[in-house]
Amino acid sequence: MxxxxxxxxxxxxxxxxxxxxxxxxxxxxxxxxxxxxxxxxxxxxxxxxxxxxxxxxxxxxxxxxxxxxxxxxxxxxxxxxxxxxxxxxxxxxxxxxxxxxxxxxxxxxxxxxxxxxxxxxxxxxxxxxxxxxxxxxxxxxxxxxxxxxxxxxxxxxxxxxxxxxxxxxxxxxxxxxxxxxxxxxxxxxxxxxxxxxxxxxxxxxxxxxxxxxxxxxxxxxxxxxxxxxxxxxxxxxxxxxxxxxxxxxxxxxxxxxxxxxxxxxxxxxxxxxxxxxxxxxxxxxxxxxxxxDFTVSNEGRRLFQFLTGRGRIGRRFAPRFWETETSLGRDKELLIVACKKWHVAKRLVGSIKHHTNIPAIEYLFNEETAWLPDLGGIQTTLGKRTRHRRALMRMLFEYFDTDRLIICLDTSSIDLMRDFYSDRSTTRLLEVRCTFTDEYLIGHAKRVGLAGAGASRETIDRLLPTIRHDVVYESERIRDGGFANHGRIGETWSIEQNAGALQSFLTVSDEVARGIAETNHLFVD
Structure with a gap:
């Protein structure tokens, strides 16, 4: 021994x-x-x-x-x-x-x-x-x-x-x-x-x-x-x-x-x-x-980075000179769907594409594997997409030969929202408000590595309020941003309320908006 x-x-x-x-x-x-x-x-x-x-x-x-x-x-x-x-x-x-x-x-x-x-x-x-x-x-x-x-x-x-x-x-x-x-x-x-x-x-x-x-x-x-x-x-x-x-x-x-x-x-x-x-x-x-009988989850380093990083929300590098000089164009209309639950936003965008002819790209600034056409290499990494975001969006408008384009963003991406709103183009924002159960937040923490698969209940209980506050805080920041053309749909709202917000966001008929609002299992986890 x-x-x-x-x-x-x-x-x-x-x-x-x-x-x-x-x-x-x-x-x-x-x-x-x-x-x-x-x-x-x-x-x-x-x-x-x-x-x-x-x-x-x-x-x-x-x-x-x-x-x-x-x-x-x-x-x-x-x-x-x-x-x-x-x-x-x-x-x-x-x-x-x-x-x-x-x-x-x-x-x-x-x-x-x-x-x-x-x-x-x-x-x-x-x-x-x-x-x-x-x-x-x-x-x-x-x-x-x-x-x-x-x-x-x-x-x-x-x-x-x-x-x-x-x-x-x-x-x-x-x-x-x-x-x-x-x-x-x-x-x-x-x-x-x-x-x-x-x-x-x-x-x-x-x-x-x-x-x-x-x-x-x-x-x-x-x-x-x-x-x-x-x-x-x-x-x-x-x-x-x-x-x-x-x-x-x-x-x-x-x-x-x-x-x-x-x-x-x-x-x-x-x-x-x-x-x-x-x-x-x-x-x-x-x-x-x-x-x-120790349960080893090994989430300490990721958890530390997450908690200490909360004080740095909003920090970003100054825009590059080619970004400040680049515009999407006055005649372009960018439609942003902001949602913390990515699967809900993707389901919603899928329904919009089914009911309209507006092209859409899902979470291109948040998800490395998001589908994008070959645009000469600018689309290959998240870093390149974010650095050259306006140039990328202009190329996407040209690729789809459209004046209207939908993208999905995580609710934490408020800097990108502000940047696009500062452009000469028209920008509309639809915030998708979801209900977050403890089980969902625990699963989210494990998916992103903040908690290990075998994390103790005490660790989870200590982490949950921080994650929940983080989600609420992101929504509050969007609301405090004072964005024009900002609408909301919610998991607990009526079909009529959601249809009204969708009609204003997409500028479509009552019938089309209601059809999207009635999408089966839209908010199901």
Missing amino acids: AKVAFILLCHKNPDGIILQARQLTAVGDYIAIHFDASASAQAHQKIRDALADNPNVTFSRRRVRCGWGEWSLVQATLNALEAAVEAFPRATHFYMLSGDCMAIKSAAYAHRFLDDRDVDYIESFDFFESDWIKTGIKEERLAYRHYFNERTHKKLFYTSFWMQRRLGLKRDVPADLQIMIGSQWWCLRRRTIEWILDFTRQRRDVMRFFKTTWIPDETFFQTLVRHLVPEPEIITRTLTFLMFSDYGMPVTFYNDQYDLLLSQDALFARKISPEASDLRRRLGMLYASDQQ
């Missing part, structure tokens, strides 16, 4: 470290602690005194002053690993943690998970070929020697960097290594750790190389594991759930996110707020429990 030795790098909150160590060792696992040498000696001594009687706890023999992006983080990890390997001969796996990490599964679940596959879990992507690095320097991390910390000595860091570039002091990567990159939060088998420690003693050239690379905690272990371990025995993923904001900052979790964390496909999560005392208490109790 798996026995885990946790490698804990920490620098603050001694009380939290003590509690974390006790929770993780309560079921027989181990922990090796490296407490940053930059932190106070009193705090370090407090941790040692509190855990002195715990045989499953050990400490690095030598403390290192750690700095973000420096070799010191790797050295601290190696020091803790050496202490753990020596102190815990029964440990089968070594799991990298920080003081902000906490378990989101029980020890029983984690042990069974690790027993199921004899592999190492570490993100390991090709440094040069992958797009893992999103911002900042890339090849320069390796090609030049970095003696200063970019955060604490920015001027010296960049002066040294540019001097090396001017003098042509670029260096080569060790010839036998394929440099890899990935998250520093890994879980490795004992055999792998022993191979790495042996490698560090034998390959001083490699050690010298990494000691002057920038942010080596994202490349050192990732490269050595790929160099030493057969590829089939490596799973390129981290078992620690973490997310980053749009600004590259780690997302912090709080008391009300217990259920969300438990539903993620991971064993630990980072980072848990120090103030989230209830969340920390519940997660600590969870690790020592026997619970193994």
